[in-house]
Amino acid sequence: xxxxxxxxxxxxxxxxxxxxxxxxxxxxxxxxxxxxxxxxxxxxxxxxxxxxxxxxxxxxxxxxxxxxxxxxxxxxxxxxxxxxxxxxxxxxxxxxxxxxxxxxxxxxxxxxxxxxxxxxxxxxxxxxxxxxxxxxxxxxxxxxxxxxxxxxxxxxxxxxxxxxxxxxxxxxxxxxxxxxxxxxxxxxxxxxxxxxxxxxxxxxxxxxxxxxxxxxxxxxxxxxxxxxxxxxxxxxxxxxxxxxxxxxxxxxxxxxxx
Numbered sequence: 001x002x003x004x005x006x007x008x009x010x011x012x013x014x015x016x017x018x019x020x021x022x023x024x025x026x027x028x029x030x031x032x033x034x035x036x037x038x039x040x041x042x043x044x045x046x047x048x049x050x051x052x053x054x055x056x057x058x059x060x061x062x063x064x065x066x067x068x069x070x071x072x073x074x075x076x077x078x079x080x081x082x083x084x085x086x087x088x089x090x091x092x093x094x095x096x097x098x099x100x101x102x103x104x105x106x107x108x109x110x111x112x113x114x115x116x117x118x119x120x121x122x123x124x125x126x127x128x129x130x131x132x133x134x135x136x137x138x139x140x141x142x143x144x145x146x147x148x149x150x151x152x153x154x155x156x157x158x159x160x161x162x163x164x165x166x167x168x169x170x171x172x173x174x175x176x177x178x179x180x181x182x183x184x185x186x187x188x189x190x191x192x193x194x195x196x197x198x199x200x201x202x203x204x205x206x207x208x209x210x211x212x213x214x215x216x217x218x219x220x221x222x223x224x225x226x227x228x229x230x231x232x233x234x235x236x237x238x239x240x241x242x243x244x245x246x247x248x249x250x251x252x253x254x255x256x257x258x
Contacts, residue, residue: 003090004041010065011043012115018061020051022101023121025111040093044111046104046121053098058083062096108132108186132186135177137232138239144174144228145245151221152253155214163217167208170224175205178231218257225250 008026015024028042029035047053053061059071067088074082074095085094101120105128113121147170154162177187183196193205204227210220232239 003092004035004039007041007066007087007092007094008114014061014064015045015115016117020047022046022048022118023116024114025121026114027109027111031109031112040095042111043094043096044104045096045098046101047098049100049102051100053081055083058096058098062094066092135181135187137178137236140174140178141232141239141242145242145249148221148225149249149252152249152256155217155221155253156256158214160212160214160217163221164210164212167210167217167220167224170228171205171208175208175224175227175231178228178235179205181235182231215257218253221253 012024015021023046025044025046026042027044029039030042055073058073059068062068062071062083062085065087069086069088071083071085073080074084079097081098083096083098085096086092087094104121104124107130109132110125110130116122147166151163151166151170154166172189176190176193179193179197179201180187182201185196194202197205204223207223208220208227210216232241
């Protein structure tokens with residue numbers, strides 16, 4: 001799309017004129033060809049190993065590409081190398097990650113190469129394959145029932161906001177990733193589940209969204225439990241099931257509503 005290409009052209013020009021950079025790539029929906037009018041751009045800038053970008057340096061660089069309205073680093077998502085930008089004329093969200101060459105070996109995907117000064121990136125792709133973080137089903141099983149007990153205690157205290165928020169945590173960190181695995185996709189939380197779930201699975205997931213009522217929240221927790229058990233047993237047959245804590249946590253939850 002025109003607004004994206006104009007930005008990309010300016011970005012590549014800035015990179016080519018800056019000796020600190022070795023390459024620039026584009027990740028995210030640009031790789032899969034799913035870029036649309038609602039997309040943001042995910043940019044990866046590969047630098048020399050001895051280069052350090054402080055936040056002010058990152059913002060200064062980003063300001064040279066276009067009309068930067070605001071830029072801030074991504075500590076809130078656990079990534080201080082990331083600068084989250086909003087540009088004007090046109091209004092455009094761009095995530096720019098500043099990555100040292102030695103750190104680019106460890107990545108979740110292979111971004112499309114826009115500029116590669118020394119033709120280093122194809123060799124990295126060949127020697128160091130990308131890998132998406134695995135969903136550790138045993139790790140989830142060992143924690144899930146404690147999480148259910150936590151949600152139950154908050155519901156019992158009538159902390160409805162916290163109870164509802166915790167259901168969102170379960171969707172993003174448990175149910176969403178496991179549903180992605182069921183459909184042979186990378187486990188990206190709840191991203192784009194809307195587009196490929198069967199009608200049956202979509203209805204199950206929708207039923208984990210409660211209204212601001214105790215009975216509704218209770219039923220959504222039970223639905224979350226049922227969906228988790230279904231996905232757990234579908235995806236793995238060899239994990240150690242925490243049956244004792246499951247029974248006690250579910251019983252505790254159900255006793256709240258008697």
